[in-house]
Amino acid sequence: MSGLAELLQISQDLLWLHATVFLRVGPIMALFPGFGERVVPVRVKLVLSLAFTAVVAPAAAPYIDTSQFSDLDIARTVLSETAVGLMIGIGFRMFLLALQTAGSMAAQATSLSQILGAAGATPLPAIGHVLTMGGIALAMILHLHVHVAEMVIATYSIFPVGALPDASSTSQWGVAQVAGAFSLAFSLAAPFVLISVLYNLTLGIINRAMPQMMVVFVGAPVITAGGLVLLFLLAPVMLSIWGIALQGYVANPFGPR
Template sequence: MMALAELFGMTGQLLWLHFIVFLRAAPAISLFPGFGDGSLPARVKLMMALMLTVVTAPILGPDLAQTVSDPPPLAWLVLTETGIGLLIGIGIRMFLLALQTAGSIAAQATSLSQILGNAGIEPMPAMGYLLVLGGIALAMMLGLHVRLAELMILTYRLFPVAELPEAGAVASWGVKQVAGAFGLAFTLAAPFVIVSVLYNLTLGIINRAMPQLMVVFVGAPVITGAGLGLLLVLGPSMLRLWIEALGAFMANPFGGG
């Protein structure tokens, strides 16, 4: 009987440990690129969150032993851990939004924004859809899911269980992430914007020199071909810059020393 009671006690502690880790892992998975897409069923996302929990919980066992033996109030635990998980997920999701924004800027600059504009769950131009699909595939090939497990383990050193981060620091971090995402998007789409400016200046000069020529009909195929050519040439470099920025964030997500 003593052995059975001890076994039940160990089982309860293991369940508490996995439950605590799951509260932080599930929100991160729900916003994670690839795993958190709207095209995936909720059951698949739940399975991914459970798998991440099973992988990381044994490593976090010694660090969370005190919390497991003396757990905080359930409502407070759910609030704090879910909030931190959402914070992690939003930080990673901003990079996917940066890639989408870069594709939208490039498509708008090269008059390709209406081609296949409804591809995917989230409406976006074809350029954005291709960049997002390529970015997710490249990230998974380079082991982004493994980096997520490492990041989850790191967050417990930065944010202990049942402790909310400082509101001012979170606000400052959020503003920095949004600014960085838009900066990255404009950096990736800069060649397309430059080509668009040169194209419109050239059309304006031609129109002034030859008013009777329908420069729009002549120039439209040029900018369309130039946009597709730039995507073919610069696409790998854009994805490389994006994956490097994402890797830097995964290695140091909250800017610590």
């Protein structure tokens, strides 16, 4: 009888361990680049979350004292673990938003915003879809999911189970993430914006020199072709810069951007 009771206790401890890890892992997988996209079915996301939980739980076990769960405030644990998972997941989602914003800025600057229209679930220009899909593919090539598992394990030493993140520090971190995402987006789209400024200045000079010439009909194909050529040349560099920034976030998710 004692053996059965001991087995039940071990099963209960394992259940609490995996449930606690799932609370932190679930929001991350819901916002994870690639796995958390709208086109991925919810059941697939759930299976991925459970698999990710099974990977993280054994390494996170030393940070989780399952013997105290009978006296622990369950609601506080659910709230704190979900909040930490959302923080990490939102940080990852900001990198995809940076790519999407850079694609929108580049498309607007080079008159490519209407090519193909809304090609996916998110209404984005074609350049935004190309950069987003390229970024997701690059993240998978860099084994992002493996590094994220290591990062999640490390967060248990920063945010213990049941401890809510400090509101002031969290707000400062969130502002820094948003500012960093927009700064990264503008840095990626800067060549397209520069070409657009030069294009408009050139058209203005030509229009002043030859008012009778229809500069729009001459310049529109030029800026469109130039935008496509620029995208072909700069997309690898843009994704490389984005990948380096993403790896920096994985290495230090709660540090300065």
